[in-house]
Amino acid sequence: MAVADYDFHLFDLDGTLVDAEWEYTRTVFDRVGDRLGREFSDREARVLWSGLGGSRGETLRAMGVDPDAFWPAFHAVEDPVARAEATYLHDDAARLLDRVSEVGGPTGLVTHCQEFLADPVLDRLDLGGRFDAVVCCTDETGWKPSPGPIEVAMGELGVDPDRGRGYYVGDGESDVAAAWNAGLDAVHVERVGHDERGRCVLGDRRVNRLDELVDAS
Numbered sequence: 001m002a003v004a005d006y007d008f009h010l011f012d013l014d015g016t017l018v019d020a021e022w023e024y025t026r027t028v029f030d031r032v033g034d035r036l037g038r039e040f041s042d043r044e045a046r047v048l049w050s051g052l053g054g055s056r057g058e059t060l061r062a063m064g065v066d067p068d069a070f071w072p073a074f075h076a077v078e079d080p081v082a083r084a085e086a087t088y089l090h091d092d093a094a095r096l097l098d099r100v101s102e103v104g105g106p107t108g109l110v111t112h113c114q115e116f117l118a119d120p121v122l123d124r125l126d127l128g129g130r131f132d133a134v135v136c137c138t139d140e141t142g143w144k145p146s147p148g149p150i151e152v153a154m155g156e157l158g159v160d161p162d163r164g165r166g167y168y169v170g171d172g173e174s175d176v177a178a179a180w181n182a183g184l185d186a187v188h189v190e191r192v193g194h195d196e197r198g199r200c201v202l203g204d205r206r207v208n209r210l211d212e213l214v215d216a217s
Helices: 022-036 042-050 056-062 067-077 080-086 091-103 115-124 148-157 173-181
Strands: 008-011 018-020 087-089 107-111 133-136 166-170 185-189 205-207
Touching: 008 148, 018 022, 022 042, 022 067, 022 080, 042 056, 056 067, 080 087, 080 115, 087 091, 107 148, 115 133, 133 148, 148 173, 166 173, 173 185
Parallel strands: 008 107, 008 166, 107 133, 166 185, 185 205
Antiparallel strands: 018 087
């Protein structure tokens, strides 16, 4: 598959188009640990940040951490400005987004990253103008793998998978499932490697770099 074969384009944000420097991630988990009275190892921090264990809620419970306590602490310690300054755009993602602009078609972003964190990242990396719709998941939209957030984005874009061909690109199992649940083709980009993830994630297309989709057939 190549992006030129599609009528509309949808993307995840963190771990797909952008990533944060490890120093920032480590600092966040140190601060969360201080609030919860529990230290997080480097491995635990990487697993939770990148969703390597699948559902973060299930991963937290397996670690003996209450998700209802973790998420308020996590969001309380995140600094939007510091996160934006620590976030970078993958070069292969930049190339793919350039190609998407060339071929045209409505383009959207659907992310679990909360609006107060996502907006500064998009502004700093000059990405806001790349997307015709930006949906930050909430309890109202639902959370991936629910198709709800993607369906909200498609509604804002004025597209329908029954009348046009679309895809969603993400780095996690929940991204692939959300795409399929919404009737879209699913692209999985493997940023961390199968060994660290501990499993292979299926998809209609699996890539190690997003620019593999630029001229793919």
